[in-house]
Structure formats: C-alpha cells, structure tokens
Amino acid sequence: MLRWVSGLVHDDVQRLGENAMDRRERLIARARQGYRLAYGAEPSRFVAAPGRVNLIGEHVDYNDGYVLPCAIDRETIIAFGPPSKDAKSPRFEAVALDMGEMASARDDFDLIGKILSGENNWQNHVRGVVQALGRYGHRIKPMRIAVAGDVPIGVGLSSSAAFGVAVALAASEYSGLSLAPETLAKVAQIAKNDFVGCAGGIMDQMASAASVAGHALLLDCRSLEHLPIPIHRSLAISVIDTGLRRSPTESALGQRRAECEAAAAHFGVRALRDLDGARLREGYATLDQTLYQRARHVVSEIERVEPVATALARGQTAVLAEMMRAAHLSLAKDFDVSLPPIDRLAEQIADALGEAGGVRLTGAGFGGCLVAVSTHDATGAIVDAVASYNRSTADLPATAEIFRPISGAAPIILD
Numbered sequence: 001m002l003r004w005v006s007g008l009v010h011d012d013v014q015r016l017g018e019n020a021m022d023r024r025e026r027l028i029a030r031a032r033q034g035y036r037l038a039y040g041a042e043p044s045r046f047v048a049a050p051g052r053v054n055l056i057g058e059h060v061d062y063n064d065g066y067v068l069p070c071a072i073d074r075e076t077i078i079a080f081g082p083p084s085k086d087a088k089s090p091r092f093e094a095v096a097l098d099m100g101e102m103a104s105a106r107d108d109f110d111l112i113g114k115i116l117s118g119e120n121n122w123q124n125h126v127r128g129v130v131q132a133l134g135r136y137g138h139r140i141k142p143m144r145i146a147v148a149g150d151v152p153i154g155v156g157l158s159s160s161a162a163f164g165v166a167v168a169l170a171a172s173e174y175s176g177l178s179l180a181p182e183t184l185a186k187v188a189q190i191a192k193n194d195f196v197g198c199a200g201g202i203m204d205q206m207a208s209a210a211s212v213a214g215h216a217l218l219l220d221c222r223s224l225e226h227l228p229i230p231i232h233r234s235l236a237i238s239v240i241d242t243g244l245r246r247s248p249t250e251s252a253l254g255q256r257r258a259e260c261e262a263a264a265a266h267f268g269v270r271a272l273r274d275l276d277g278a279r280l281r282e283g284y285a286t287l288d289q290t291l292y293q294r295a296r297h298v299v300s301e302i303e304r305v306e307p308v309a310t311a312l313a314r315g316q317t318a319v320l321a322e323m324m325r326a327a328h329l330s331l332a333k334d335f336d337v338s339l340p341p342i343d344r345l346a347e348q349i350a351d352a353l354g355e356a357g358g359v360r361l362t363g364a365g366f367g368g369c370l371v372a373v374s375t376h377d378a379t380g381a382i383v384d385a386v387a388s389y390n391r392s393t394a395d396l397p398a399t400a401e402i403f404r405p406i407s408g409a410a411p412i413i414l415d
C-alpha cells in the first residue's frame with residue numbers, strides 16, 4: 001500500500017515561514033528562562049515535538065488501518081541539562097511552564113524507585129514516559145527538564161502526544177540513546193494509555209515523532225511503516241475549532257473501540273483493517289446494526305485514505321471535497337462521534353468551498369475541531385463561513401486558523 005504514491009514526492013512543498021520561526025523562538029526563550037529560574041543553571045540543549053491534525057483515516061488507527069495525519073506548527077519544547085550536583089543521589093527533575101491547565105508545578109523523582117501510576121497530571125505523564133523507556137530496556141540518566149508548549153489543550157490537536165514524544169526525545173538525547181521515531185511514539189503511547197487512562201491508537205504519537213515538513217504522514221498503523229506525502233503547494237490546511245469541548249470522550253471512545261473489536265470478532269478477522277466492503281456486506285443480515293455501522297465507517301474510511309493522499313500530492317481539490325464530505329457523513333451517521341452544531345458548521349464550510357477543498361470532523365470527535373484542506377485562495381471562504389455560522393448560533397464561537405505542516409520531533413539546533 002505504501003508504495004503507490006512514492007513516485008509523487010517532489011519539491012513542491014510548503015516551507016516554514018517567518019511567523020512560524022518567531023513563534024518557536026518565543027517558546028525556546030520561555031523554556032530557557034523557566035530552566036534558569038527553576039534550576040539556577042543554563043540548559044545544555046533543546047528538543048521539540050509537534051501536535052497534529054488528521055486529514056483522513058479517523059478512528060482507524062486502533063483498527064490497524066491506514067491514516068494520514070500531519071504535524072502542525074504548534075509544539076512542546078523541552079530545555080534540558082544535567083541533574084543537580086548538590087543532591088546525594090541525582091534525581092530526574094521537571095518543571096512545566098506555560099502549559100495551560102497543566103502548568104505551574106515542579107516534580108522530581110528517583111529513577112530507581114517504583115513510579116506509581118495515579119492521577120492524570122503532567123508529572124505522571126513525565127514519569128510514565130521514563131517508566132515506559134525502562135520497560136523497553138533503555139537506561140535513562142537522571143536529568144533536568146523545563147517544558148513549554150503551545151499546542152492547544154483538549155481540542156483534539158494531540159497536545160499530550162507532543163508532550164509525551166518530547167519527553168521521550170529529551171530523555172533519549174540526554175542519555176545518548178538515538179531512539180527511532182517508532183520507539184518514541186510507542187513509549188509516549190504507553191505513557192498516555194497507562195497514565196491518562198485512555199486506550200488510544202498510535203496515530204498521534206507517530207505523527208508527532210515521524211512527520212516531515214511540508215508533508216502529511218501516510219501511516220500503516222499495524223506495521224508502523226510510514227511514507228511522507230507531499231502537500232501540494234496550492235493547498236492550505238485550516239483547522240476550525242468548533243468551540244465545543246470534547247466531553248465524554250474516554251468512555252465513548254472505549255465503547256467505540258469495543259464495538260470495532262466485536263465486529264472484527266464476528267467476521268473472524270484480527271482487526272477491521274482485514275475486512276473489505278464485499279465481506280462486510282455479506283455480514284449485513286447476521287451482524288448487530290450498530291456494529292455493522294461502526295465497521296462500515298472503518299472499512300469505508302480506510303478506502304478513502306489512498307485517494308486523499310493522491311489528491312493531496314496533486315492538489316486535486318474536487319476529490320478532497322468529495323472524500324472529506326463522505327468521511328464526515330460516515331463519522332456522523334455510522335460512527336456517531338459528531339454533534340449537530342458540528343454537522344451544521346461542516347456543511348456551511350463545505351458549501352462555501354464547493355470544489356475548492358474539503359472539510360470534515362478531525363480527531364476523536366464529540367466536539368473539538370474540523371479540518372479543511374483547500375486552495376490558499378479559498379481560505380477566505382472558510383473564514384466567512386465560520387463568521388456567518390457564529391452569527392446564527394448561540395453556541396461558543398468557532399474560530400479558523402491556518403496551520404503549517406512542520407517536521408516531527410527533533411533536537412533543536414541553535415546558531
């Protein structure tokens with residue numbers, strides 16, 4: 001599957017602009033300053049890991065299928081350096097800055113002692129990553145970190161994946177491990193699943209760890225084989241925050257996952273990725289209606305990944321419009337993770353775009369964001385549609401923003 005688009009890779013990709021660099025410089029300065037204030041020393045190095053938006057392949061990762069996320073220019077930045085020389089036995093120390101709800105706290109822990117899982121907080125997230133690295137047999141040295149980030153929290157742009165991958169990369173760099181993106185992603189996923197309590201798939205962490213600037217990441221969630229797909233230079237990625245906050249996600253996601261597993265078991269396949277449309281239709285009479293719909297979403301969504309990847313590389317907006325409309329409908333009707341105001345907003349934006357681009361719900365659902373892939377010229381139509389929606393509704397105002405596809409987690413090279 002991952003071979004068919006490889007011929008499309010070309011140089012027509014978007015580059016980081018001035019504003020993006022300013023934003024990053026500010027974050028680096030905050031992390032540096034926080035490190036100095038917390039530890040009275042200069043950090044020796046920095047790493048960064050981005051949030052992500054998924055373009056197609058929703059609720060597919062935990063069904064072992066194909067997804068197409070891309071990293072966005074919102075990141076977690078970590079300043080790091082050696083442990084305090086004063087302590088009798090060196091400890092891992094962490095301070096979080098400017099992280100919204102997760103902010104303003106310090107933590108320190110002993111790498112030898114057992115790290116207990118407990119509340120979902122950023123301290124346990126750091127500890128969870130360190131513990132997961134140990135589970136993979138990697139020896140982490142005690143170190144000090146200061147974390148700053150600007151990935152919006154709780155809207156479905158994977159702030160926690162950025163956080164986990166950044167901590168894993170900082171630990172890997174400081175301890176001289178040179179871990180592969182797949183390992184960083186798996187460690188961050190274990191930490192999230194064990195400490196945030198939500199059994200998500202691997203997409204968010206892989207997008208944060210392995211994306212390439214100017215590209216989306218075509219990912220096989222079973223093998224973790226991945227291929228960067230160039231985003232045609234005529235295209236812009238807009239994220240529309242619906243203003244509706246994701247609420248019952250954890251239990252609802254667990255339920256969706258269980259339904260998918262039950263449908264796969266009904267057909268005797270390892271995961272829904274192993275089912276095709278013909279075989280699914282054969283099961284129509286014998287499968288529970290809800291399970292049938294869940295499976296139909298996953299099977300049809302996986303089929304949309306290849307045409308969307310090709311259209312993204314070639315700048316074929318009419319194809320994007322058609323595929324993303326179908327994807328949204330499938331999420332709303334078959335997978336039942338949308339909400340009526342989100343459907344209305346998506347419809348208004350889709351109508352405004354016509355064949356100039358597509359729009360759909362992105363991320364887990366139950367609130368959160370829409371993603372639109374359109375020509376640069378059509379981004380004005382998105383903003384107008386959002387403004388007109390806001391005038392006609394008493395819900396929280398929706399906002400639209402263009403994100404740049406940046407590279408995945410990496411050490412920051414300072415001049």
Ligand code: GLA
Binds near residue numbers: 201
């Ligand atoms: C959440 C999870 C991901 C994925 C999406 C839905 O973001 O963290 O692993 O399942 O929902 O595609």
